Amino acid sequence: xxxxxxxxxxxxxxxxxxxxxxxxxxxxxxxxxxxxxxxxxxxxxxxxxxxxxxxxxxxxxxxxxxxxxxxxxxxxxxxxxxxxxxxxxxxxxxxxxxxxxxxxxxxxxxxxxxxxxxxxxxxxxxxxxxxxxxxxxxxxxxxxxxxxxxxxxxxxxxxxxxxxxxxxxxxxxxxxxxxxxxxxxxxx
Amino acid sequence: xxxxxxxxxxxxxxxxxxxxxxxxxxxxxxxxxxxxxxxxxxxxxxxxxxxxxxxxxxxxxxxxxxxxxxxxxxxxxxxxxxxxxxxxxxxxxxxxxxxxxxxxxxxxxxxxxxxxxxxxxxxxxxxxxxxxxxxxxxxxxxxxxxxxxxxxxxxxxxxxxxxxxxxxxxxxxxxxxxxxxxxxxxxxxxxxxxxxxxxxxxxxxxxxxxxxxxxxxxxxxxxxxxxxxxxxxxxxxxxxxxxxxxxxxxxxxxxxxxxxxxxxxxxxxxxxxxxxxxxxxxxxxxxxxxxxxxxxxxxxxxxxxxxxxxxxxxxxxxxxxxxxxxxxxxxxxxxxxxxxxxxxxxxxxxxxxxxxxxxxxxxxxxxxxxxxxxxxxxxxxxxxxxxxxxxxxxxxxxxxxxxxxxxxxxxxxxxxxxxxxxxxxxxxxxxxxxxxxxxxxxxxxxxxxxxxxxxxxxxxxxxxxxxxxxxxxxxxxxxxxxxxxxxxxxxxxxxxxxxxxxxxxxxxxxxxxxxxxxxxxxxxxxxxxxxxxxxxxxxxxxxxxxxxxxxxxxxxxxxxxxxxxxxxxxxxxxxxxxxxxxxxxxxxxxxxxxxxxxxxxxxxxxxxxxxxxxxxxxxxxxxxxxxxxxxxxxxxxxxxxxxxxxxxxxxxxxxxxxxxxxxxxxxxxxxxxxxxxxxxxxxxxxxxxxxxxxxxxxxxxxxxxxxxxxxxxxxxxxxxxxxxxxxxxxxxxxxxxxxxxxxxxxxxxxxxxx
Numbered sequence: 001x002x003x004x005x006x007x008x009x010x011x012x013x014x015x016x017x018x019x020x021x022x023x024x025x026x027x028x029x030x031x032x033x034x035x036x037x038x039x040x041x042x043x044x045x046x047x048x049x050x051x052x053x054x055x056x057x058x059x060x061x062x063x064x065x066x067x068x069x070x071x072x073x074x075x076x077x078x079x080x081x082x083x084x085x086x087x088x089x090x091x092x093x094x095x096x097x098x099x100x101x102x103x104x105x106x107x108x109x110x111x112x113x114x115x116x117x118x119x120x121x122x123x124x125x126x127x128x129x130x131x132x133x134x135x136x137x138x139x140x141x142x143x144x145x146x147x148x149x150x151x152x153x154x155x156x157x158x159x160x161x162x163x164x165x166x167x168x169x170x171x172x173x174x175x176x177x178x179x180x181x182x183x184x185x186x187x188x
Numbered sequence: 189x190x191x192x193x194x195x196x197x198x199x200x201x202x203x204x205x206x207x208x209x210x211x212x213x214x215x216x217x218x219x220x221x222x223x224x225x226x227x228x229x230x231x232x233x234x235x236x237x238x239x240x241x242x243x244x245x246x247x248x249x250x251x252x253x254x255x256x257x258x259x260x261x262x263x264x265x266x267x268x269x270x271x272x273x274x275x276x277x278x279x280x281x282x283x284x285x286x287x288x289x290x291x292x293x294x295x296x297x298x299x300x301x302x303x304x305x306x307x308x309x310x311x312x313x314x315x316x317x318x319x320x321x322x323x324x325x326x327x328x329x330x331x332x333x334x335x336x337x338x339x340x341x342x343x344x345x346x347x348x349x350x351x352x353x354x355x356x357x358x359x360x361x362x363x364x365x366x367x368x369x370x371x372x373x374x375x376x377x378x379x380x381x382x383x384x385x386x387x388x389x390x391x392x393x394x395x396x397x398x399x400x401x402x403x404x405x406x407x408x409x410x411x412x413x414x415x416x417x418x419x420x421x422x423x424x425x426x427x428x429x430x431x432x433x434x435x436x437x438x439x440x441x442x443x444x445x446x447x448x449x450x451x452x453x454x455x456x457x458x459x460x461x462x463x464x465x466x467x468x469x470x471x472x473x474x475x476x477x478x479x480x481x482x483x484x485x486x487x488x489x490x491x492x493x494x495x496x497x498x499x500x501x502x503x504x505x506x507x508x509x510x511x512x513x514x515x516x517x518x519x520x521x522x523x524x525x526x527x528x529x530x531x532x533x534x535x536x537x538x539x540x541x542x543x544x545x546x547x548x549x550x551x552x553x554x555x556x557x558x559x560x561x562x563x564x565x566x567x568x569x570x571x572x573x574x575x576x577x578x579x580x581x582x583x584x585x586x587x588x589x590x591x592x593x594x595x596x597x598x599x600x601x602x603x604x605x606x607x608x609x610x611x612x613x614x615x616x617x618x619x620x621x622x623x624x625x626x627x628x629x630x631x632x633x634x635x636x637x638x639x640x641x642x643x644x645x646x647x648x649x650x651x652x653x654x655x656x657x658x659x660x661x662x663x664x665x666x667x668x669x670x671x672x673x674x675x676x677x678x679x680x681x682x683x684x685x686x687x688x689x690x691x692x693x694x695x696x697x698x699x700x701x702x703x704x705x706x707x708x709x710x711x712x713x714x715x716x717x718x719x720x721x722x723x724x725x726x727x728x729x730x731x732x733x734x735x736x737x738x739x740x741x742x743x744x745x746x747x748x749x750x751x752x753x754x755x756x757x758x759x760x761x762x763x764x765x766x767x768x769x770x771x772x773x774x775x776x777x778x779x780x781x782x783x784x785x786x787x788x789x790x791x792x793x794x795x796x797x798x799x800x801x802x803x804x805x806x807x808x809x810x811x812x813x814x815x816x817x818x819x820x821x822x823x824x825x826x827x828x829x830x831x832x833x834x835x836x837x838x839x840x841x842x843x844x845x846x847x848x849x850x851x852x853x854x855x856x857x858x859x860x861x862x863x864x865x866x867x868x869x870x871x872x873x874x875x876x877x878x879x880x881x882x883x884x885x886x887x888x889x890x891x892x893x894x895x896x897x898x899x900x901x902x903x904x905x906x907x908x909x910x911x912x913x914x915x916x917x918x919x920x921x922x923x924x925x926x927x928x929x930x931x932x933x934x935x936x937x938x939x940x941x942x
Contacts, residue, residue, distance in 0.1 A: 012298065015229070015297065016288070016297065016298075018229050019229060019290055019294040019297060020288050020289060020290060021289050021290070021291060021327065021328055021331060022278070022286070022287045022288050022289035023286070024331060026327055026330070026331065026337070027336065027337030027338070027340065028330055028335050028336075028337030028340070028341055028342045028370055028371075029327070029337070029369055029370065030340070030341065030368060030369050030370070030371055033368055033369040035319065035323075035364075035365075035369075039319050039361060040317060040318050040319055040320070041317065041357060042310045042317050043310045043312075043313045043315050043317070043355075046315065046355045046357050046358070047355070049357070050355055050356060050357070118416075118939075119352075119353045119415045119416050119418070119938075119939060120353055121315075121353045121354070121355050124352065124353050124404075124415075124418055124419055124420045125419075125420050125422065125830070126405075126419040126420060126421050126830045126831050126836045127830070127831060128829045128830060128831065129823075129824070129830065129831035129832060129835055130831075131831065131832070131835050133822070133832075134822060134823075134824045134831070134832065134835075135824070136467065136822070136824075138470075138815075138825060141786075141789075142474070142785070142786075142789045142811055143470070143811040143812070143815040144470060144471065144473070144474065144811065145467065145470065145471055158785070159785065161784065161785050161786055162785065162786065165786055173438070173441070176434075176438060177438060179434075180431070180434055180435065180438070180826065180827065181824070181825065181826060181827035182826075182827025182828070182829075183827060
């Protein structure tokens, strides 16, 4: 490619200046807004954090009766317009005979799992398949149906010509083919 | 164990006759690889903001915060005003010493900005991972939407979409940014696919939402999404283009150009489609018939190494120059020849004079003269004269252009041989010896000739016998030839295997070789100790035999060279006489590129010229066109350990809804939205496969969103124009009171988890 002429350079710079928003004033921003330096987290971190939080919450509620039990949310008060408050003032003599913490736990469970477990990012992930159609094997090289597997590289292949290709692959390449279907060996 | 079966099994692909293959396919349609997706400058559109001044509480800024494209506009707009990928390129220009920031498509403007590209979303997920980029994108949107910030903030309600079951942390961060950085009066969150469903007037049904990062199945009853029964498959458009990129990199490991993800995304959008019956279509995908339509050629930019073409004039001048120099050379040669000729003539004259002079001299004097001339005797002189005459004649003839006929070899006679030695003088003896030599020469030649004739006769006899055998016992002859051919093929195969094995250090062949070398090395020092320090290798001719030992079996190369020739002969005979053996069966035809599956896979139904830069810069999409979109239905193809889309949907309908009434309500409206459902045949394939999981009489309706990509935004805008906005928004007051993780639940949004 030919190097750009000065005129082209100049017009490109003009275009860049037009697109660049670094110098544009942004009066709608709060000048005192100072975000935390470490606010960027990846999904892995977030999921492990949230599952830890869930677990700890369960534990604290199981151990003590100090927390306020959640109210059963069967009434349509899930729009969040009102903060869940303590439920009705029911009295039960049998209740007095029970361990307070089990009681709280039971009540919480009833409240939370009224319509199955709560929806979280992790638990809506669909389960592995048991359907036989998912077991169909396809050639790792061409994608065609693969009746054979090479015992040396563990690659599946379509016919003897593809087998020739499989056996002539350079070192490490079979692994990257396996990686495509997540069958590669991961050293930890 | 060695496999000894040598039956020629011809797979179905080879059964097509070669005449069809020999007709050349039409030249391929070529698609160019996509340029970086820069879309030019977008001017701000402040008119919307002006319009919203009249009703600042109900005109909301609607942002569909998609991981592929962020769409933004006003709630009263029909279409989003700005659509851009959530990317940012921010760097400090060293030359101008200033900070630069480019957002969305602008970040693709040139190589520098592309090099600094950062994505807002965590790769492969619908969760925001880089909040600096997110803030940059929001800044850009508010700037372009004309927000003037007169009272120090974005003074309009904001409606945002978020993924299903969004994690708490991203929502918290988004709240903090919107309320604290932009001082928004209120914010509402909703789920994109539910907005899309509402926009398409759905009330009860099953939403299939396949988007950039994930695929969801959501049951909706009575306008309310049953999120606890929804399910997510971790596969979306982004995974598809990533998968295609990996496939292409492995398919063309030495591809000279750089393949980028955005190019692959473009290819997935334009050329991939969902197969109606995957296994059926796949098994025929690389068949020769109609392959030119299934195989797509993608051309990358290239520079052909062209030999500079010379103009007519230049060519003429070069030819003239060549001719000129040739003429000069010819002239020189002619002159030289003439000089030589003259010299020879002078010599001839001299020798002739000498001969004439000798006749008059005495014998003694004559010998003296001859000796002075370095001649042995008169016969020698005669010979010289004869030679000279002949050569002069020859060169004269050449100069005159006369074709010289080969002088017929005179009948040799050897009269002296019969004369006894005693009767001859010294010269006679010499002559006799000479004649004897000549005679044996002639005899040897005759013997060779006779031998040749005998050989010829023998061969003719063989051929005759062969013919006889063929005529009398055709079957036997045929089977003999066939086994012969198979044997040759086997030997060729073994030779190739041996060659291949030598490259492999662990193979038997190379281990034997190493053993031989080790033995030789072990022998060496002993010899040296015995024989002192000097290395006498090579003194004995037998020493060189070690090379033969080391080379082992593969030394007999002449024989190997012949295998191909032998095969040719046998195949020719079979072609001639065997009715079952056709052109298609020859080894040459079978190893032809049109028969090669791998060639078809890599290069389509066209020959490949490795010299051509144009062809080296081409990608061929064939199986990938259906292989890549298929993953949504069969995640195991790409190693995703989850059930396929149809299975998930069937599971939700059949297992989680016991009431048949609910089931049929779900089935009566299966709704598809999201960019990944845009593939051709997606709905049809889903319908066909889903039907197999349902009762026979179940009513099933599958429909697509009017615009699977933009309907989510449109639905959100529609929703924000209604009364729901005020009810479902978190106000600034509520944010300050209840914290940044507070969420108001509504029909189209997520539910609080804790």
